[in-house]
Amino acid sequence: MTFKSVRESIRDTIAEEMRVDPNIFLLGEEVGEYQGAYKVSQGLLEEFSSKRIVDTPITEAGFTGLAIGAAMNGLRPIVEFMTWNFAMQAIDHIINSAAKTFYMSGGKINIPIVFRGPNGIASRVAAQHSQDYSAWYSHIPGLKVLSPYDSNDASGLLRAAIRDENPVIFLEHELLYNEKFDIDTNEDQISIGKAKIMIEGSDISIISYSRGLETALEVEKTLSQKSISAEIINLRTLKPLDKDTLIESIRKTNKVVVIEEGWSQCGVGSEVISVIVENAFDYLDAEPLRFSGKDIPLPYAENLEKLALPSSEVIVKKCLEIC
């Protein structure tokens, strides 16, 4: 076991894969000389040179289209968005040019590309720089959507993403970059489409992804003090969703809680609950609980920002009501 930050795990995985395949390159704003806006690409320019660590102008639509074109023609780009908020400038290319081309061409042209960067709610940067895009990209056929929580997820899922022959959306979290976790070398490459049961439990299933798992783990701790055994499921892959693991868990615990930072309408939580209601309706002993970001643009003030996000106290209270 080694102990490593999420940030270093991402960087090291990119480097390891780039050493093996010369057609992999990283491009984005400030990835090279600046060493990455969030220092994720630190040191890569020195090892791989400016041919493969490509600093772009601030031109998201342009460089996203360019990278997809390069992927059509034999390269395997890793596109870094400084944050996913800026990818809205480029979402047309991600969906219309990357996700749909393999189907529209009748399987002639595939796009092996990874789009990655920090997603979700950052700290005190207000609405335009704080949003969870998980539901947006999970909606699109042709995309795979991955959402790592710890260092293990970060390296194992990213390796799978880079080796995948399809466009992959890789949603990191700025507030997890500095967190350090154990690395399980048995999970060098994590299968896309498989959720992970982080803690086994028998009374209630708490399902989340990315930083929502911090909250989920806090809730689990409090519940366990009250002798309630919660099962914690880390989705890892948001598309394709690991329905089997979810259904199996609900058949065991008969209760479900979903936690996400994103907004509730048409969100990841609503999808997870739909899957459970459709497939394990008879096993449910209580109404499914959904906790999400409040239905407002994220405010700036510290207290308001906190209020806008799911809180473990509220979740614990609701869980106790149904357990």
Add this chain to the structure above:
Amino acid sequence: MSVNGHASIISKLGGGKKLTIRLNDLTDENINEKTVYSWVQQGIPDKWKVAVARCLLEDNIDVDKYKELLPPGMSIDNLTAANNSIKIFSESKVLKASEKEIVLNIDKNLALNIYQLMLKVRRFEEKVGQLYSMGLIGGFCHLYIGQEGIISGIESLASEDDCFITGYRCHAHMVSRAEPLLNIFCELLGKNGGSSKAKGGSMHLFKADKNFFGGHGIVGAQVPLGTGIAFANKYLNKKTVTFCFFGDGAVNQGQVYEAFNMAALWQLPIIYIIENNQYGMGTSVERASAMTELFRRGESFGIKGYEIDGMDPLSLHLCMKKIYQQVLNENKGPILIEAKTYRYRGHSMSDPGKYRTRQEIQETRENRDPIERVRTFLIDNNFYSEDELKSMDNKIKEEVLSASEEARDMDLPKESILFDDVYYENGINK
């Protein structure tokens, strides 16, 4: 600086005669040779010093040494910036091969190739128009009729390794990249055997084995994509040129300029071709573009632009050939071409046609038609007789007819393919 110094500058710049021509090109003023010769004795007048310094900079002659030429307060850096813009503006221009050049450089075979491809595209598109009117083709359908000179003039100089990408007016590019007509008809008719398994339709045609990358439905999207294709070719050290086609409507999309910037920044081997058919849907260039000399749209990125008559395929071929060689062999990419053309049919099949007159279409057809132009060339040069050309046309018509009939007899795609090709793992011909 002494007068002797000035004399040596003039000689370094190729002598009085050459310098006169350059100064006239560089500025709005008229200056004659005699005056420039007089500077050898009298020194360069203040008024002309900056222009002369620009010439030195252009020729990479050590300007530092001659910085006294510059007026107080002007640094070499200012001059560099000024020089870049002057250089670019003076090089964007209209290109045209003369009749003499065409006769000398285009032989019978080449002219025939261009002619036959144009004719094949036209007969194909005419048949597509018919099938659409019969209700056999669904959705949007954009015909290339009138614009055939562009793809034919370019295909006849490109190699199979060169890459093509375009927007949704893409049938002609499939024909030119030698996709069997049957497969294209099947795609348009939504039948089994279609180029994209009947999943893409008219706007999403691809021929990956001949480096045709589609067929893109979002106006302007093909420009960054094409730029990426060129990026990959450069990255992989492949000696090829990417031809990226888009219309006069696409030139006002922001992403086009994002792509231009990166292509110029990284000197990518790409030729952008604006197929200016005068109307983006029903909006004329004048009603859509503040600056209508579209070939100059790359100037602020240092991209040289040329206007070429797209209705004159032989001239276009010769002009493009020079540019192609420069991009291929001399790393002169990116280059921007505006090919002036005209579409005889509506933007798509549902075009009400209220934005232009019948007379305008009629006049263009009668006076500027690219196929007629090359036909005349083939006859005037005694390469082929009217009868021979007529029988060629009949043969192409037969080929088109039989492919379309065969496509109509094909089955609908199997329902079992519905979920194929969403992801690579369930791609069938991966």
